[in-house]
Amino acid sequence: MIPLFKSTFSIGRSLLRVEDLVDIAQSGDVKKMILVEDNFYGFRVINKAFLHIGISMVYGVKLPVVQSSITEKPSKLIFFPKNNKGVAVARNLYTKCFTSVGEYLNMSDLGEGELDDISIGVPFYDSYVCNNIFHFGMCDLFLDKYDHFYMEEDNKHPFDFQISSALKKLKVKTEKCKSIYYKNKDDFEAFQMYKAVCNRKQGRVPTFSNPRLNDFSSNEFCYESYLENVAK
Amino acid sequence: MLPSNQKYLVFDTETEGLNLFSSKTWQLSWIVCQGNKILETHDEFIIHKELNIPEVVKKITGFNWDTYNRKAKPLDEVWNKFEKYIFDPQYIVVGQNLLGFDVYMLAVLQRLLGQEPEYSYLPRILDTRALGKAYREELERPKGNLLSWQYKIINDRSLKAKVSQNQLLKFFDIEFDESKLHNALYDIKMCYQIFLKLKKHMDL
Numbered sequence: 001m002i003p004l005f006k007s008t009f010s011i012g013r014s015l016l017r018v019e020d021l022v023d024i025a026q027s028g029d030v031k032k033m034i035l036v037e038d039n040f041y042g043f044r045v046i047n048k049a050f051l052h053i054g055i056s057m058v059y060g061v062k063l064p065v066v067q068s069s070i071t072e073k074p075s076k077l078i079f080f081p082k083n084n085k086g087v088a089v090a091r092n093l094y095t096k097c098f099t100s101v102g103e104y105l106n107m108s109d110l111g112e113g114e115l116d117d118i119s120i121g122v123p124f125y126d127s128y129v130c131n132n133i134f135h136f137g138m139c140d141l142f143l144d145k146y147d148h149f150y151m152e153e154d155n156k157h158p159f160d161f162q163i164s165s166a167l168k169k170l171k172v173k174t175e176k177c178k179s180i181y182y183k184n185k186d187d188f189e190a191f192q193m194y195k196a197v198c199n200r201k202q203g204r205v206p207t208f209s210n211p212r213l214n215d216f217s218s219n220e221f222c223y224e225s226y227l228e229n230v231a232k
Numbered sequence: 233m234l235p236s237n238q239k240y241l242v243f244d245t246e247t248e249g250l251n252l253f254s255s256k257t258w259q260l261s262w263i264v265c266q267g268n269k270i271l272e273t274h275d276e277f278i279i280h281k282e283l284n285i286p287e288v289v290k291k292i293t294g295f296n297w298d299t300y301n302r303k304a305k306p307l308d309e310v311w312n313k314f315e316k317y318i319f320d321p322q323y324i325v326v327g328q329n330l331l332g333f334d335v336y337m338l339a340v341l342q343r344l345l346g347q348e349p350e351y352s353y354l355p356r357i358l359d360t361r362a363l364g365k366a367y368r369e370e371l372e373r374p375k376g377n378l379l380s381w382q383y384k385i386i387n388d389r390s391l392k393a394k395v396s397q398n399q400l401l402k403f404f405d406i407e408f409d410e411s412k413l414h415n416a417l418y419d420i421k422m423c424y425q426i427f428l429k430l431k432k433h434m435d436l
Contacts, residue, residue: 133380134380134383134384134387135384135387135388136384136388156339156348156349158335158336158339158351158354161351162354162379189254192251192253207249208249208251208254209248209249209255209284209286209289210250210251211250211251212250214332216252216253217252217253218253219253
C-alpha cells in the first residue's frame with residue numbers, strides 16, 4: 001500500500017505540518033515520503049526538511065486537467081516527478097495549469113516527451129472515473145502514451161466500492177493507496193472542523209452538529225489507518 | 233419495471249444533528265410494503281450513553297425525553313432486528329435523502345457497535361429525493377446503473393426543483409399533517425405515498 005501524504009500547504013485539506021511529516025518519516029514506517037499537494041507553495045520548505053534528515057521525498061502535484069478543450073468537464077491527475085528534472089517539469093505543469101483560461105491543464109497542449117520524467121497517478125476520488133459515476137457530463141482522458149497508474153483506496157466510505165467496481169470494469173491496473181491528511185483517528189474531529197471552516201459559505205455557519213460537509217463521513221484518511229492496513 | 237409483488241423496505245432515522253460521521257440516531261423506523269399495503273411497521277428508539285439533542289432538533293422532530301426513555305432499547309437489539317431487513321436482497325430500499333444522509337447514519341450506528349460500515353444494500357436504494365428531482369426536472373431514466381444516476385442528480389446543483397418531503401407531498405397532492413413531519417414513522421409512511429406516485433409516473 002502506498003501512503004500519500006498531504007501537508008498544510010494544501011490549504012484546508014490537511015492537518016499535517018512539515019514537522020509531522022518529518023516525524024512520520026523518521027519513525028521508519030514509510031520508506032520514502034510521497035506527497036500529493038495541490039500547489040507548490042510548500043516545496044522549498046518540505047524539500048529542505050527532507051534533505052536535512054536524509055530521507056527521500058517525492059513531491060506530487062494534483063492538478064485539474066481536461067483532454068483537449070476547456071469546455072470539457074475537468075478531472076484531477078497527480079503528477080509525480082521521477083527525478084530532479086521531473087520536479088522542474090511538474091512545476092511548469094503547475095504554472096501552465098493556473099495561468100491558463102479556466103485554470104485547467106489541457107493535456108493535448110503537452111509536447112512530445114514533455115512527461116517523460118513524470119509518472120501520472122489517477123486519483124481514486126476526483127478522477128474522471130469517479131466523476132463519471134457521481135456527476136453528469138462524461139469526461140475522459142487518454143493516458144496510454146504516458147507512464148501512469150490508477151490508485152485504489154478503501155476508506156470504508158460508500159463511494160469506495162462503486163469506484164473500485166468502475167476501475168475493475170475498465171480493466172486497468174491499480175495500486176492500493178491511502179490518502180493521509182492527519183495522524184490519528186482521534187484527530188478526525190479537528191480535521192472536520194478545520195475543513196468546515198475553510199469551506200464555509202456566507203451565511204452558513206458550520207457547527208459540530210452540522211459541519212455542512214457533503215459525504216464527509218470517514219475517519220480513515222489518516223496515518224493510523226495506514227498502519228492498521230499495513231499490519232493486516 | 234418493478235414487479236407488482238415487489239417488497240419495499242422504507243426507512244428513516246431521526247438523529248442528534250447533521251454530522252455525517254458522529255450524529256447518533258435516536259429513532260429508527262421502518263415499514264415493509266408491497267403494492268399499496270404496509271405489511272409490517274417498526275418504530276424503534278435507541279439508547280445512547282450520551283445523547284445531545286439541540287433545542288432546534290427537539291423542536292423540528294418533536295423529541296420528548298419521556299417518550300424516549302420509555303421506548304428506548306439497546307442499540308444492538310434494534311440493529312439486529314433492522315439488519316435482517318436492510319441486508320436482505322428481496323427488498324428494494326426506499327427513503328427520502330437516503331444517499332445524502334441516512335446511509336451515513338447507519339454507518340455511524342455500525343461503528344458504535346464496533347462493526348465496519350457495510351454498504352452492500354446501496355444498489356437497491358431508490359431515493360425519493362433524487363427520483364423526485366428527476367421527475368420534476370423531466371430527466372430521462374437510464375437503462376443502466378440507477379444508483380449512479382441518483383448520485384448524479386443529487387450532485388447537480390443546476391437542478392433547482394424543490395424536493396423536500398414536504399414539497400413533494402404538496403406537489404403530488406398527498407394529504408398530510410405538517411406537524412407530524414420529521415417523526416421517522418410518519419415520514420416513512422408519507423415517503424411511501426410519494427414513492428408510489430413516482431413509481432406510477434416514472435414507470436419504475
